[in-house]
Amino acid sequence: VAQGSVVKGKVTSQDDGEGLPGVSIQVEGTSRGTVTDFEGTYSLELQSGDNRLIYSFIGYKTVTVDVGSRSVIDLVMEPDIEQLEEIVVVGYGVQRKSDVTGAVASVRGGDLTKIPAANPMQALQGKVAGVQVSSGSGQPGAAPVVRIRGVGTFNDSSPIYVVDGVILSDISFLNSSDIQSMEVLKDASATAIYGSRGANGVVIITTKQGKIGDEQTTFSVNTEYSVQKLSRKIDLLNGKEFATVVNDINPGSYNNVDAVPNTDWQDLIFDVAPIQNHQVSATGATKKTQYYVGLGYFNQQGIIDKSKYERLTLKLNNTYKFSDNVRLGNNITVAPYSQHVAPGVVYQVYRAQPVAVPRYDDGSFGVVPNVGNPLADLENSNNFNKGLRTVGNVFTDIKLFKDFTFRSSFGVDMAYNKNKSFTPAYTVYNANGTASQQQNLYSDLSKENRENFTWLWENTLTYNKEFGKHRVEGLAGFTSQKTTSEYLSIRGENILRDGQDFWYLRPSYIVDESNNINTLNSIANGVDAGQYYSMASVLFRVNYTYDERFLFTGTFRRDGSSKFTDSNKYASFPSLALGWNVINESFMQNITALTNLKVRASWGAIGNEKIRYNRQFSLVQNELNPVFGVEEALNPGASYGVTGNPDLKWETTYQTDLGLEFGLLNQRLTGELDYYRRETQDILVDLLTPGHLGNGQGQRVTYNAGSVLNSGFEFNLGWSDEIQGVKYRIGALGSTVHNEVLSVGGNSGVDSTLVGGYLGDGRPVTLSREGLPIGAFYGYQIDGVFQNQAELDAYPHDSQARPGDLIIRDVNGDGKISLGDRTYMGSPIPTFIYGFNLEASYKGFDINVDFQGQMGNKIFNGKEVVRPDPYNFERHVINRWTGEGTSTSEPRASFGGINFAPSTRFIQDGSFLRFRNMTVGYTIPEAALERINMNQVRVYVRGTNLFTATKFTGYSPEFGSEDVLSSNIDRGAYPVSAIYSAGLNISF
Amino acid sequence: SFPQSAADALLATNAAYSTLRNWSYHSGGYPILDIMSDDARKGSNPNDQLPTLGPFDTFTFNTTADGLDRWWAALYEGVKRANVVIEKVPEIAMEQAKIDLYVAEARFLRGLFYFDLVRAWGGVPLITTLTPPLRAARASKADVYSLIEGDLSFAAGILPEKSEVATEDLGRATKGAAKALLARVYLFQGDFVKAESYALEVINSGQYDLEPDFNDAFGEAGEHGVESVFEIGARRNEGTNNGGNQYSNVQGIRGSPNRGWGFNRPSIDLMNSFENNDPRMDATIIFLGDVLGGVVTIGDGTTPDETRDANGNLIEIETYNQKVWTEGSNTITSWGHNRRIVRYADVLLMAAEALNENNKSAQALTYLNMVRARSRGGNASILPDITVTDKNQLRELIIEERRHELAMEGHRFWDLVRTGKAPEVLGPLGFVAGKHELLPIPQTEVDLSEGTLGQNPEY
Incomplete structure (x- = not known):
């Protein structure tokens, strides 16, 4: 030049x-x-x-x-789809990012494949401000629990998912590799278009599609192999320590504590297990068609034997352009899966005495007192799920006149699941040959079938017009939906043979040694047929932009649901939002450091209809059968069960959002800040009713009788730059949650608390009432250990208490220790959740590091509390009180009793910081590939859940529960593993 | 809408009976049976259910005591199911005789449930409709009794005699059952004239007799037998839905042979109270070493065979309630025990008691000695006929006879309360006069009532 x-x-x-x-x-x-x-x-x-x-x-x-x-x-x-900054997918359409008035977060598909998990939501941990994703179980195939902006109701608080326009409540069938992008709609402006379903957030998922112009077919092959490993063990007593502690409680139980067996049950039950994840796809387009074809296979073995999840996903997305004005398309996923579910041996292993042996010398299972031998349970457990999920839609877009587009989409969600569980007859014998408690006298087989079918038909008309400085989008729609579900369960005993070929039911009687004819529970049926509900809705939205500066969005949806009686069938859900692109004001033009500045505000009302729809009726209960006659025949009986409440109506969430978006230094620094306030009213609450109503003990009636507040701030900051060929991006995001129950039982006047979090022995440990967070832990406050009799005599105590027992605070000051002294012990809901990450690339190398964490919540160590019998102990028992001055926190050793009442003793800090993911990849230079006709070859290694910093003593500090009254209680859940992976991405 | 046909009406009536096998009707409410009397201790091993059942052994229970709310709710659930029949069945276009029969059965059961309620708690909310108020005040004790009397006498007027009931329907309420219950209801109110009259009507009906073998009076062989006036049918199946009744499983032998949990243990006081060589003692109590159905009773390893107080006095030995024992090879068989609510020996003793109070001691002795004669079983050296005619002395002897004849069948505590002997007999166990005649209204009910439901005295 x-x-x-x-x-x-x-x-x-x-x-x-x-x-x-x-x-x-x-x-x-x-x-x-x-x-x-x-x-x-x-x-x-x-x-x-x-x-x-x-x-x-x-x-x-x-x-x-x-x-x-x-x-x-x-x-x-060419627009960079990977960046997606310009176009954001919103409900029933897309919008320019700069025009969006709601709180919407976008996640690229590529970010979703970084975590080796069957469910795409697992990858969202620490990726979106305001979204909490927690695992409830490490059982392969277990779905994570997702909460957007706190916990909005006492009922189902999960978001809904909209996959290519089909509204769903669960996306376990989706292969992350098939996802193009995910948008999380958080505020009312964004979610109100989903009306009665939007209150807990909406996750919109767009799957991959061929791009117009990509005339050449791109094939890609992704394959990944991972190994999972228990990331840490629980510190339990070994055989000698256990025997020593037991001798403390019952002197002389073990004559020689050095001679007792020492079994580490955790080592026996947990193993290293693989995950395989493979996917091939073809994508491309012609002038008339766009296509994407994907085939995926996922196979995860559990770290506990007999647990496994296997899934095949077939994905077909096609669009045909008939003319300039008419397009027709389909998005279809077919996902057959099978799952092998492990029995609850984790809890057993936690409680099994280390002095018990797994097997006797002759190879037979050893007796484990009180809990049974977990290895025997595992060997005899055969619990399988298999099913088929098919989700898809066909749609057409028709351009009418000049500015109108009509779209009609018909979608289905079909789910079929079969469960089969067989336990052979078996007995674990004591060393002396007598039968132990661990036995199953007759083999039993149970089968369960579930079928769910939903169709959804949505019709929308869109108007788009720009004139002068005005840009207008209008949307009007009519949708209808129907869901039917069926359930059948059947159970039989005394199956002819144990082999799998014989796992079919037959009625059976057996004659015992005394020649009595015993009628077994030969066949027990549970049928719940023909449940259905339907919905019909109209929806409207207007987006208006003036001069690229002022933005307005208004939405309105009116839903009618068969879940309610005629008087409460319909409800309206409006929202309004305003935005101001300050950056486009003339006075901003001189401030060159700022490249983006936008403020926005929204308000709206949204609903939650994920409730048990039949609670308005007084249902007739079957199987109330008396026994009459010399032959003792069961006579069929039926009568009214729990009283219904015909006045039930919709739960409604009112949400306000204030947002600020900015970009600095030529967009190298970008950020988004939001304040939100969600108040849910008329929450459906099951309240205890007086016994004289005849509902039976502990039965509850549903009322619209609760309100809950969630409020907080969210931030999402990013810095990206390039230094000497190293491209990098640093991101940090976080959100605060203030969760508070505003009222329970308010207008029903029946009850003003909601008790939950029931432990295995029926004791509740959570209480939700005015002023506390949902599912607040509730129990005794511990103030130390009684050091001597004088201390004991001087303070109220349980009648059985002795020196060395915990000092329970007499909270109500009545001079007695009773249930009335239970008090708030902490919240299961984190007050701050956050994530930060680093991505960098240099030449062919790329690295990605993710951290994720939460603060301010507690975990209730429920597995430690239930101990009516001698079980193994956590190691802290070593430091127990053994005499005056020996301990002020760890009471004398005991099996059960007052020291194991639910109390602050079992409350642990639930804060954690997790090294969630680290990936290092290398992409072979293009030049080298051209010769072999390939576009891209990348190899990588990856670690997931590499390290978790936490004070919690269990396996993993997250215990997601769909039951919001039972969150963060460790009941001995299947642990979440650390995963090490290696993978290969090829495209050609 | 339900019920709307004759078939529905039968379903609804049956459902009311099914409350009788509800865990909370008696198994979960077992503290109120004999554990509160001098006949039994908590049982099982020393720590098992100590915080929940222990207080009923020592009269240290309070308003939140375990089981009270379950029992309260179960009884009202039964009342509701009865009310469904009483209120809805008459509206169905069906044979009038069937309507009358079903309503009579339902009113029999409603009377039975309210009788438990009034004995346990005194005046309770009277619910006679399917649309009760959310908050209901306590009715007077007299009003509750008057409802019970109305229900039972209505039932007695319509229900068939036992001999008129088809064998496949045995276990349904009968005229005799309603009258026997009425006799009991009047005894509790001290109306001995009516008690005498109803008891004699049952006796004179010729429908009942004593089983020759005392064991059959409560055992499996005598189910729906000649002595059975009203009993709860059950099948040998685990689970209430399958026809099982956990009543006997809760009390069955703990350990070896494993027949249950071993609660409600016959006390040493009960053993000592039997007359010399009264065969009923051995028929009532399973001692370690007893051979039942060819199996030696070994008992439970975690339960001491003998328990002594600080002074070395024997205060408890490991025993079990033999009256709930069922022959078989496993715990499932114990679910098949048919619990007797009223048996003929009880009717005879009620008659004797009422007659004595009405100054007819000679007649009273006839019935009292019938019961003793059966137990004597032809052995002239034991259980001699009673000849005492002094009203006060005879009253004591009849109560004593009730204790031995009906031991561990859930009568003793109520007998002591209604005869005013509870403070004297149970005082040493912790019974406080003026307080423990009634149980506390469950705290949850008091709380839910927001002031409408008053608590019983001293709680």
């Missing part, structure tokens, strides 16, 4: 062919460059030695061009 020569040209967008203003053009290797003007044109003076120009613009793929001898270079820039 000659010194002083000038190159000119126009940069246009591939989207619409219009000129692109603001495109940065830089001479490679220098800091010289220019920017395109309003028309997209530019002119740049070159110096000798300038060979290549780099064209970059946010939202578009960066292009490098050899100048050669040219003086005019016109360029068409």
Whole structure:
């Protein structure tokens, strides 16, 4: 290039062919460059030695061009789908990011495949501000629990999912590799278009689709192999320590504590287990069609024997363009799966005495007092699920007149699940040959079938118009839906043979040794047939933008549901939002450091209809059968069960959101801040009713009688830059939650508390009432250990208490220790959840590091509390009180008793910081690949859940529970593993 | 809408009976049986259910005591099911005789449930409709009794005699059962004239007799037998839905042979109270070493065979309630025990008691000695006929006879309360006069009533 020569040209967008203003053009290797003007044109003076120009613009793929001898270079820039900054998917449509008035977070599909998990939501941990994802169990195939902006109701608090327009409550069938993008809609402006279903947030998922223009088919192959391992063990007593403690309690139980067996049950039950994840896909387009075909296989063995999850996913997305005005398409996923479910041996292992032996010398199972031998339970457990989930829709888009588009979509969600569980007859014998308690006298087989079928038909008409400084989008729609479900269970005993070929039911009687004919529970049936509910709705939305500065969104949806009686059948859900793109004001033009500044505010009312719809009726209960006659025949009986409440109506959440978005230093620093306040009213609450109503003990009637507040701040900050060829991005995000029950039982006047969190022995440990968080832990406050009799005598205590027992605070000051002294012990809901991550790439190498954490919540160590019998102890018992002055926190050793009443003794800090993921990859240079005709080959290694910093003493400090009254209680859940993976991505 | 046909009416009536096998009707309410009397201790091993059942052994229970709320709720659940029949069945277009029969059965059961309620708690909310108020005040004790009397006498007027009941329907309420219950209801109110009259009507009906073998009076062989006036049918199946009744499983031998949990243990006081060589003692109590159905009773390893107080006095030995024992090879068989609510020996003793109070001691002795004669079993050296005619002395002897004849069948505590002997007999165990004649209204009910439901005295 000659010194002083000038190159000119126009940069246009591939989207619409219009000129692109603001495109940065830089001479490679220098800091010289220019920017395109309003028309997209530019002119740049070159110096000798300038060979290549780099064209970059946010939202578009960066292009490098050899100048050669040219003086005019016109360029068409291709939108960068990976960045997605420009276009955001919202309910029933898409919007420019700058026009969005709601709180919407986007996640790229590529981020979802970083965690080796069957469920795509697992990958969202620490990725979106305001979204908490927690695992309830490490059982392969177990779904995580998702909460968006706190816990909004006492009922189902999970978001809904909209996959390519089909509304779903669960996405366990989706293969992360098939997902293009995920948008989390958080505030009312964004979710109100889903009306009665939006109150707990909406996750919109768009699956992959061929791109117009990509005429060449791209094949990609992704394969990953992982190994899972228990990340840490619980510190339990060994045989000698256990025997020593037992001798403390019952002197002389073990004559020689050095001679007792020492079994580490955890070592026996946990193993290393693999995950395989493979996927192939083909994608592309012609002038008339776009297509994506994906085939995935996921296979996860559990770290406990007899647990496994296996899934095949077939994905077919096609769009046919019939004419300029008519498109027809389909998005279909077919996912057959099977699961092997382990029995609850984790809790058994926790309680099994280390002095018990797994097997006797003859190889037979050893007796484990009180809990049974977990190995025997595992061997005799055969619990399988298998099923088929098919989700899909067909749709058509028709352009009408000039500015109107009509879209009709018919979708289905079909789920079929079969469970089969067989336990052979078996007995674990004592060493002396007598039968122990661990036995199953007759083999039993149970089968369960569940079928759910939903169809959803949605019709929308969209109006798009730009004139002058005005841009208007209008949407009107009518939708209807129907869900039917059926359930059948059947159980039989005394199956002819133990082998799998005989796992079919037959009625059976057996004659025992005394020649009595025993009628077994030969066949027990549970049928719950023909449940259905339906919904019909109308929806409207208007988006208006003036001069790229002022934004307005208004939505309205009216839903009718068969879940309610006629008087309460319909409800309306409106929302309003305003936005101001401050950056586009003239007074901002001189502040060059700022590249984006937007403020927005929204308000709306949204509903939650995920409730048990039949609670309005007084249902007739079957199987109330008396026995009459000399032959003792069961006579069928039926009568009214729990009284219904015909006045039930919708739960409604009122949400306000204030948001700020900014970009600094040429968008190297970007950020988004939000304040939210969600108040849910008329929450459906099951309240205890007086016994004289005849509902039976502990039975509850549902009322609209609760309200809950969630409020907090969210931030999401990113810094991205490039230093000497190293591209990197640092992100940090977090959110605070203030969760508070505003009322329970308010207008029903029946009850003002909600008790939950029942332990295995029926004791509750949570109480939700005014002023406390939902599912607040509730129990005795411990103030130390009684050191001597004088201390004991001087303070109220349980009648059985002795020196060395815990000092329970007499909270109500009545001079007695009773249930009335229970008090608030902490919240299961974190007050702050956060994540931060680093991505960097240099030449072919890429690295990704994710951290994730939460603070301010407690865990109730429920597995330690229930101990009516001698079980093993956690190691802290070593430091027990053994005499005056020996301990002020750890009471004398005992089996059960007052020291094991639910109390602050079992409350642990639930805060944690987890090294969630680290991936290191290497992409083979393109030049090397061209010869073998490949686009991309990348290899990587990855670690997941590598390390968790926490004070919690259990396996993993998260205990997600769909029951919000039972969250964060450790009942001996299947632990979440650390995972080490290696993988390969190929495309050609 | 339910019930709307004759078939529905039968279903609804049957459902009211099914309350009788509800865990909370008696198994979960077992503290109120004999554990509160001098006849039994808590049982099982020393720590088992100590916090929940122990207080009923020592009269240290309070308003939140375990089981009270379950029992209260179960009884009212039974009342509701009875009310469904009483209120809805008459509206069905069906044979009038069937309507009358079902309503009579339902009113019999409603009377039975309210009788438990009034004995346990005194005046309680009277619910006679399917749309009761959310908060209901306590009715007077007299009003509750008057409802019971109305229900039972209505039932007595319509129900068939036992001999008129088809064998496949045995276990349904009968005229005799309603009258026997009425006799009991009047005894509790001290109306001996009516008690005498109803007891004699049952006796003179010719429908009942004593089983020759005392064991059959409560055992499996005598189910629906000649002595059975009203009993709860059950099948040898685990689980209430399958026809089982856990009543006997809760009390069955703990350990070896494993027949249950071993609660409600016959006391040393009971053993000592039997007359010399009264065969009923051995028929009532399973001692370690007893051979039943060919199996030696070894008992439970975690339960001491003998328990002594600080002074070395024997205060408890490991025993079990033999009256709930069922022959078989496993715990499931114990679920098949048919619990007797009223048996003929009880009717005879009620008659004797009422007659004595009505100054007809000669007649009273006839019935009293019938019961003793059966137990004597032809052995002239034991259980001689009683000849005392002094009213006060005879009253004591009849109560004593009730204790031995009906031991561990859930009568003793109530007998002591209604005869005013509870403070004297149970005082040493912790009974406080003026307080423990009634149980506390469950705290949850008091709380839910927001002041409408008053607590019983001293709680």
